[in-house]
Amino acid sequence: MNRLAGVTSPYLLQHADNPVDWWPWGPEAFEEARRRDVPVLLSVGYSACHWCHVMAHESFEDEAVAAVINEHFVAVKVDREERPDVDAVYMEAVQAATGQGGWPMTVFLTPDAEPFYFGTYFPPAPRHGMPSFPQILQGVRGAWAERRDEVGEVAGRIVADLSARSVSETLAKGGQVPPGPEDLASALLALTRDFDAVHGGFGGAPKFPPSMALEFLLRHHARTESEAALQMVQATAEAMARGGIYDQLGGGFARYAVDATWTVPHFEKMLYDNALLCRTYAHLWRVTGSDLARRVAVETADFMVRELRTEEGGFASALDADSDDGSGKHVEGAYYVWTPEQLRAVLGEKDAAVAAHYFGVTEEGTFEEGASVLQLPDTDDLVDAERIASIKERLRAARDSRPRPGRDDKVVAAWNGLAIAALAETGAYFDRPDLVQAATDAADLLVRVHMDWQARLHRTSRDGVAGANSGVLEDYADVAEGFLALASVTGEGVWVDFAGLFLDTVIVHFTAEDGTLYDTADDAEQLIRRPQDPTDNATPSGWTAAAGALLSYAALTGSGPHREAAERALGVVKALSGRAPRFIGWGLAVAEAALDGPREVAVVGPDGDPATRALHRAALLGTAPGAVVALGAPGSDEVPLLKDRPLVDGRPAAYVCRHFTCERPTTDPEELGEKLRG
Template sequence: MPNRLADETSPYLLQHAENPVDWWPWSAEAFEEARRRDVPVLLSVGYSSCHWCHVMAHESFEDQETADVLNAGFVAVKVDREERPDVDAVYMEAVQAATGQGGWPMTVFLTPDAEPFYFGTYFPPAPRHGMPSFRQVLEGVRQAWDGRRDEVAEVAGKIVRDLSGREISYGDGSPPGEQQQAQALLGLTREYDAQRGGFGGAPKFPPSMVIEFLLRHHARTGAEGALQMARDTCERMARGGIYDQLGGGFARYSVDRDWIVPHFEKMLYDNALLCRVYAHLWRATGSELARRVALETADFMVRELRTAEGGFASALDADSDDGSEDGSGRHVEGAYYVWTPGQLAEALGEDDARTAAEYFGVTEKGTFEEGASVLQLPQQEGVFDAEKVAGIRARLLARRAERPAPGRDDKVVAAWNGLAIAALAETGACFDRPDLVEAAVGAADLLVRLHLDDQARLFRTSKDGRAGIHAGVLEDYGDVAEGFLALASVTGEGVWLEFAGLLLDHVLARFTDPESGALYDTAADAERLIRRPQDPTDNAAPSGWTAAAAALLSYAAHTGSEPHRTAAEKALGVVAALGPRVPRFVGWGLAAAEALLDGPREVAVVAEGFEDPAARELLRTALLGTAPGAVVAYGATDSDEFPLLAGRSLRDGEPTAYVCRNFTCDAPTTDPERLRTALNG
């Protein structure tokens, strides 16, 4: 019989709806039930494409005996971290403070007042490698609860006090200047892996936000070292196993330093950020590899993640059925993506299989598990016949499509769709792909139609055309505003600028400390947790803090709004403090600071109509400019959709471009080459 999760919209929660565990969703009622029964709360946090979440669910939550122990002694609460990032952030901070590490599934025991007192991540069904079994943990917590309640209360109270007392250093509140940006670049240079690309050791995550900073810093200063780190990292990732060499798109991270073996789940936010990065790398260098990867990643998102309603699903699982002929149907990580020499021969025939093995680095020993290899590009493609390789790739992709596919988390997350909108809009503009811009518009329409209420407040998620109940957090407002602003520049439709302004007004009113300018991850009127979460550091995606700062700055450039610019500058004060010390974790903020140092530049293109080839060329030049964070507005001379167009007239009756900073403009030009020079450093 289904439990209480059967009525939820989260695919992750729905995966647990048939568990024998008597799960509750996060709710006041769950904690009231714990208070009534005088039992602790087990909080289990995970997400749909999390490999170890599935493992623990199968081993423990689907086990009747374990469920009986859990149901008798606890109130069990299941949370999708992607749906409630605020809950996840607060308790993950406690887990990391107590244990020195974190991860998912996150397992936390709470008092009925939601105060944490015992922590962990994955627990096995039997003792293993020094870890207690999950059943032993349950029994130990119950013994402590029943026999040492005062000690439990003391521990919980101390943890809450410690969390509440933590403060973020804002420096003197000033945004980063030249010195801080140079120190950040030096710090990245020290951590750079010159042999393999990327930063640090294994596991290696795609440094999308850092690469965006490096590209902008090079565009503004001409620093070749910054461009070299960005270009080489992008090439190593694109040639590695972390990139899907058949279908496009990136896996979440590489388990090794060489980008060979990925953790196979594919996340929307990673692919949106990387699609945009590769488009920007092409814009800066003309790299054919960057062009191919940007377009293949965009096509992957549209083909495999777009939902029937026009939004974009959150993720594809790492695991899938391995298609065993004996019908065992093992769920195996990477089964959909890896190949053995025998499988290549079966799909292609012996001759083409040898070519494919050499081209994609498939060996008898294998690079993954059980003799299978992750496809990569270990050699230069120029030594192979391009037409033959294209045919091999198409045949392998068709054969792979016959395999059992990984599950898809169809939940539409507002923030990640905002990132996808920006990526698809700009990639479509770069490569003259109106279908990609159309896909971006479709996702933006869905967010307006389904995720915005009548006060322009965001809902965090939706699924199957039904909005979830949870309020948007700061990253939703910042990333969706970013997407709308990119769409405004690419489409010339001022309505997207208007929607971005509505969202950013909420950032100013409900997420910002009016005195310091610091930002909080949740609104002032949001549900009260044991601490109001606040984190300016980027993780796998931009932090809400830096996302909002960047969007505030772009909106100010479009409109001349001093309150929005001032708020952006104050918010970037934390980047001045953190950038020189931990640049890898504030890449999006460092990129926004590059835009601030450059102006950012405001580009207005006016014409009687944009069917005129001269007008189209001028507009395309504006959209391809590499000036950090430049905004573009275009329309007729009498258009009132963009403040940047006000008072801008044609020069000698020709389409004309204006390049401005703080609404003070250089001499207008009708020459695309002069405009290109003005926007490219």
């Protein structure tokens, strides 16, 4: 066992028995490199990463390769999900130098942590014009020994270039004000140009679920009644739900599709994708009443609770792409794919033929070696629902007997915040109190384990024990977002109070004098550059997530400083709205809310009163962009929005406000619903 044996990261533990003498990230590793006068080999990945496993098996488990690494380098292994700051800084360098990025990320550093050579996956032998990993090691070793001055100059130039990069130029183009209607219309036009009208989604292969752009389009439709916006959401949502990227037996989405048709996924399942998509489909149902959207939202919520919930009440990070194929071989997608022969073995000839047609399983296969990923072509009129339900139940039972994919069971604060919001709202919309309770349990865990006595967040925990890594901006922002959604559903104002504590930290420790936001706190570990990225990746950027949570908190409390911070943060969205809307989708969604108010809804009535419940449900189902809801008994001032809101003629009432200026209250749920249409 190497130095990773005592860590808590499941990804690092996967490498604990490598012959490579790995070090975890920390000053000790760089001191060792300085003492030995050797470069640092930095390898960054995550537990559900298929190519990380491939490179580990081909190179890091190889005794001869390990011997070279151990003699000539200090090897440092980083879980990008635990240290997104380290990942962001060096990925920026990789992308700047090579024009592309990905994981595993392989970077060679000086003992001062300055990068000088970059790459991602390297094969064990030369392949397709790509040098082998042993060749890379030999070349770097030679450069370090024979051309040290040149290495130092390269590293110095790279660090200087990274340090000079700033969002200030981008921000200057938009000012420090939120986007206006014209900016949001430009974003819609740009998305329309990039829309795949045949298969849904945006761009070509590989194709990622565009959760944040879809949320913007839903809000834009609510505000403007744009049918084009709604049609893009509906087409994309249906294509994904019917494609192989969605697990047709167990619910939940894979991380992305390798093709443009959503047919073949990269099979890992991430908590963040499923939380975001669960909420998107629930919001689509709220607008359209679509049965498909309802089914997918509920199935995805059930998948998260069933497959990712930990014993402590949080949610694990991911399920692996690979699993044992039954012969001892670790194969991507083995748990999920089917051949016609396998269908026949479980279902018999007649039902297997029905299932093959219903799920698109062919003799040629849609994946590898004659296997097919289950899809849902438009065959709803093929057979009766009971027969399909029986087929799915038998296939699920058979699949449950297969070796399961590994689970990365660390709890990431930010992604649990996203899950809390999704589960709370899905539970409220579809009368599933068990989902609301799951959201509450996860929130309790974040407070008990991830939050310290100064209201600072730890990014991760495992087995109920907090990890050593400090929370980054997205942790504070997404947890605040989840807590505010939970407060709207449960009426428990304590979640608003906790969100306020986290957002105060954002203002004090993550905000620059010019109003821009950093991904790390001012008292965090100093890297070669303090990361600052406002664009969305697989999740909302910490920057735009913070803007959304700040805006919602201000709407519930009337706080001017939080509103002003949100508006300053949205300046970068204005600058990017027409140029890169796919990569600022959450910011555009927040801008829609800011433009609409957002509307503030105070529901006042006795707890448990059917009339109170009816008004509360109508408030939650309102489609006004980013509307916030506060629920309380008469005389409650737990949330400032509730203060001085009396009953009307002794009956429960709802007040719809903007900037704490309210319309005439109503006691009629239907009238409230009309007030909260976009």
